Amino acid sequence: MVRTPEALARRQQRTERRQDQVLDAAEECFRVEGFHRTSMARIAAVADMSVGHIYQYFANKDALIIALSERRFAGFEALLMAAERDAPDATSQVDAWIAQFAWWIDPVRAPLTLEIMSEAGRNPKVAQVVERIDRRFREIMRRSLLPLAGAIPPGEIDDRLEAIVMLSHGMTSRITADPEADPDRLIAAFRLAVHGLLATA
Amino acid sequence: MVRTPEALARRQQRTERRQDQVLDAAEECFRVEGFHRTSMARIAAVADMSVGHIYQYFANKDALIIALSERRFAGFEALLMAAERDAPDATSQVDAWIAQFAWWIDPVRAPLTLEIMSEAGRNPKVAQVVERIDRRFREIMRRSLLPLAGAIPPGEIDDRLEAIVMLSHGMTSRITADPEADPDRLIAAFRLAVHGLLATA
DNA sequence: ATAATAAGAATGAATAACCATTCTTTTTTT
């Protein structure tokens, strides 16, 4: 049917809109119920479309999980790169970088992140997505964080970066499992630890 | 029926054996499949007993999840307290304490721990179990770790302990989600960060 | 000591709801 380029573009746009509509609904459901207690029927209801129609845009439930994992980490990466780009001066750059993690540990977002991590333990495809963002995370840290740090013994660099990665994952866990946890206090503890890890030994 | 104390004791023992049998099977299943993809039928098969019989010892699947969460954290707590008790001298005590975390991040154990954390985000009963061990963890740190630390500004103590908690959760996440992660390297990073957090500012 | 009795332990089939996915039909767009 499609002949004109405009029609094709319009069609593509609609497809993307529909995909986002499904992903938004799935995100909401997964956040509340987790991957494996959420039914396709529930997602369809929240997305306000029919069950079968979801399969027009995603091959199966697993594909939905993968796509959502990718979208989550893409958001995180974009944030870190934005922080890298427009920090006003070198001294406040580390704190600007740290402040970005408010997005990361948003109590509305964190449960799904943790669910992704847990799922990665048994779903190799999800593990691959996690592995990729992990690599990117380290790259960004090396490029934009290490130059701001004190003199670190070369043999310790990997361990210090690993500790920062651990801290960022730990925040997700804490904010999800402990409803009392205050995001600002977690960021404060994170800041303290990161500054320690970036200082000369 | 039961009158004699011996018979009663024997019965109790059998009950406990059976409960452990179920919990062991459930732990194995949950580890591989997660809470909500594991069926009671599967647990029964692994435990080598009938489906219906499980319900003699646990009210439902949820009770199984709770019991397992408790058992996991009880193991962790026992370990920390053992380390506290029989460390040879003060200087090596911190490292002895850190070394205990090898149990905690055992790749066979970590996935279930992470699953528990994730489940805590939506199951209030599990959240309560997590909250309790979290409190105990901090108590133990205050009692056995802080006396070994350098002079820490009083206002920073909470943040530093929080950072250690975050690190320990982060290790679980890392070891679960990243199949390449080396437990020894994670412990090394953990040690480096903890020593930094316990040193005088 | 042995048989009869009672009670707990264990089974596995029955139930009823729910699940992911596919297929057919209807509606909307071009």
Add this chain to the structure above:
DNA sequence: AAAAAAAGAATGGTTATTCATTCTTATTAT
């Protein structure tokens, strides 16, 4: 009118939980 989009009923399983039943063990009566 043709094609794509959307709907929702149909399919074939799987699920947690219950229940009627049988097997084992312990106590009592003989």
